[in-house]
Amino acid sequence: MSVSTAAIDPSVCAPLPVLGQDVTVPLVTGGEVTYAALDYAASAPALQRVWDDVAAYAPYYGSVHRGAGYLSQLSTDLFENSRRTVAEFLGCRAEDQVVFTRSTTDSLNLLAAAVPANCQVFVYETEHHASLLPWRDAQVTYLNAPRTPGQAVETLERALADRDPYGPALVCVTGASNVTGELWPVKELAAAAHAHGARIVLDAAQLAPHHPVDIAELDVDWVAFSGHKLYAPFGSGVLAGRADWLQAAEPYLAGGGASRKVARRADGGVDVDWHTTAARHEAGSPNVIGVYSIASACKALTEAGFDSLVAREQELVSRVREGLAEVPEVQVLSLFGDDAPRVGVISFVVRGWNSSHFAAALSAEYGIGVRDGLFCAHPLVRTLLGSDPQDPGECGAPEAEPGERSLNAIRVSFGAGTPDEHIERFLRAVSELVREGAQWKYRTEDGRCVPDRGEAAQI
Numbered sequence: 001m002s003v004s005t006a007a008i009d010p011s012v013c014a015p016l017p018v019l020g021q022d023v024t025v026p027l028v029t030g031g032e033v034t035y036a037a038l039d040y041a042a043s044a045p046a047l048q049r050v051w052d053d054v055a056a057y058a059p060y061y062g063s064v065h066r067g068a069g070y071l072s073q074l075s076t077d078l079f080e081n082s083r084r085t086v087a088e089f090l091g092c093r094a095e096d097q098v099v100f101t102r103s104t105t106d107s108l109n110l111l112a113a114a115v116p117a118n119c120q121v122f123v124y125e126t127e128h129h130a131s132l133l134p135w136r137d138a139q140v141t142y143l144n145a146p147r148t149p150g151q152a153v154e155t156l157e158r159a160l161a162d163r164d165p166y167g168p169a170l171v172c173v174t175g176a177s178n179v180t181g182e183l184w185p186v187k188e189l190a191a192a193a194h195a196h197g198a199r200i201v202l203d204a205a206q207l208a209p210h211h212p213v214d215i216a217e218l219d220v221d222w223v224a225f226s227g228h229k230l231y232a233p234f235g236s237g238v239l240a241g242r243a244d245w246l247q248a249a250e251p252y253l254a255g256g257g258a259s260r261k262v263a264r265r266a267d268g269g270v271d272v273d274w275h276t277t278a279a280r281h282e283a284g285s286p287n288v289i290g291v292y293s294i295a296s297a298c299k300a301l302t303e304a305g306f307d308s309l310v311a312r313e314q315e316l317v318s319r320v321r322e323g324l325a326e327v328p329e330v331q332v333l334s335l336f337g338d339d340a341p342r343v344g345v346i347s348f349v350v351r352g353w354n355s356s357h358f359a360a361a362l363s364a365e366y367g368i369g370v371r372d373g374l375f376c377a378h379p380l381v382r383t384l385l386g387s388d389p390q391d392p393g394e395c396g397a398p399e400a401e402p403g404e405r406s407l408n409a410i411r412v413s414f415g416a417g418t419p420d421e422h423i424e425r426f427l428r429a430v431s432e433l434v435r436e437g438a439q440w441k442y443r444t445e446d447g448r449c450v451p452d453r454g455e456a457a458q459i
Contacts, residue, residue: 006266013308016229016300017048018417021338025367028440028451033367037423041178041345041413042371044209046293047231053288053296054234064288064392065257067277075314081286082277082295089298090240091214092224097243100236100291101277103204105130107224107239108172110281111201112138112181114249119168122159122198125379126179126335127277131172131203131224138170145383149185153192169198171290173291174207175207177378179384181317181345182336183211190219201241205229208315209415210343215241227290231416232297236290247276255283271427301416309416313344316414316423320346329353329434333384333409344418345412347375349385350434355408356449361438366420366429371411 024032037045053356057078062071064079080231090377092098112134113122121135132142141159146152156171163169171193176183186202190409193200202214208225215223222241226235244255251274258280261273274280301309321338324330329351334340351360359372374381387407412426441452 006095013305013441014310015312015419016231016304016416018045019048020045021417022417023153025419027367028364036366036368036411036425038414038418038422038426039369039371040209041206041375041411042065042417043228043233044231044415047297047300047417049300050232050293050296054286054293057292058289061288064286064441069192071182075288078292079286081292085295085298086238089213089302089437091216091237092240093216094216096241096284097246097278098238098240099246099281100286100294101224101239102235102280102287103130103228103237103365104128104203104224104226105134105237107237108201108203109134110252111224111245112136112198113252114245114281115170116168116245116248119170120163120198121172121442122156122163123169123172123384124155124174126177127172127174127377127380128178129376129378130202131201134379135172138147139215145335145380149188149340153185153188157192157196159190160198163196163198165197166418168236171200172203172417173200174203174205175213176204176210176345177335177341177377177380178206178345179347179375179380179409180334180336180340181342182334182340183204183207183342186220187218189251190221194219200240202253205213206343206345210303211310222365227294227297230294230297231300232290232293232327234287236287236288238294243276247279250274251283252281253283257286257352260281280325280334304416313415316418316420317342318348319423320344320412322413323423324430326347327431329435333381335380335384341344344414345411346383347384349407349409349429353411353434354445354449357438358433359444360442360449360451361433362426362429362441364442365433365439366425368429371413372427375409375411382407 018383023035025035026032060071060074062075062134064076096152107240110129115138119138121138121140126145143155146155173189174184175186195207199221204223204225207213209230224239227236258274260275263271324332331349333347355372359370362368362370442449443452
């Protein structure tokens, strides 16, 4: 999978309008500044286009699938048309199903509940917890972190060659790391999986917002992603791909919408005839607005032109990496090395700084929102930091005081809505904090590093 780095015309590929771009926040040192949202990897701001589409539909909201009234029929059409839009966005095959869920985590737990008995699951230790942890009822093989894309393929091939060749098998892999932003060799991994009779699910939570994802072209069996990373933060997600395992499994949730027919038996029990369509795993009243927001975001990204969006983002990636490289105290985390293609997700540590202290100073003194912690990828971050897997530390909760080294990192992430000024402010802030130190005193409160509001004077 390659990413274009061709020069772009800024007048043609401007940042896409997003909500919150004019929001101002107070600085602990006095005054206000426009907020720089650089935590896209956690939740990207909603596109203005998505918000406008949802606002236009909201007065027409109605129950889905079970209402005879006009608004119910309109909402049902919108819901199912959204399914078709997502299928087109993902390049789904004719026989694939698109199931709407709450998030990537929900999607992968749904698939985990649907894997056949005695399924062997292969997952790299580098995965986000959403794809690392759901496979509790399967036989799981955790693969060590590879240091090159080729090593990732070789590691998988060796593991699959040693498996029971007669049982079902599933490989779970990320498309773009939520820690390093590096792109994984998805197509090559899919080929290796299929060559050994295994299936593969792609965690595209960090890939889909930054890069085209085509199920047929990548030849993966399933794709999972979240709306709140795709500029549509309304608590919806997608699991798209092969229908057979999903149709054969018990419904993920039992209830209305998943069943076609329910009848009492003479012995007092209940017989249920479940749907075989995506509805089988969509019990209950669906999140119509969330689903529509995903479809709206898919349309917006497609119409904006992914090639131009990717090219502009790559310029931002290059600018951030070059700027951080100018600060000797900064160590950027990477599995595959400096030349690896990546999306707008970069994690780093600063020598002599507690990561939470540094992130808190970026926020309080510069109005910049980043993320610090282990990013719900504890084994990967600890591997990248060279610490023992058993070392203490929780996701987002440092255990060191300000100024002390921590086992956490700092992550800056950006995308289609990021203005150039936010990137320049971030790089200036990093340089100033390292060179001059923080202007305020900070303390740890409830596991977070925060400005000490009792200190009126700067330090």
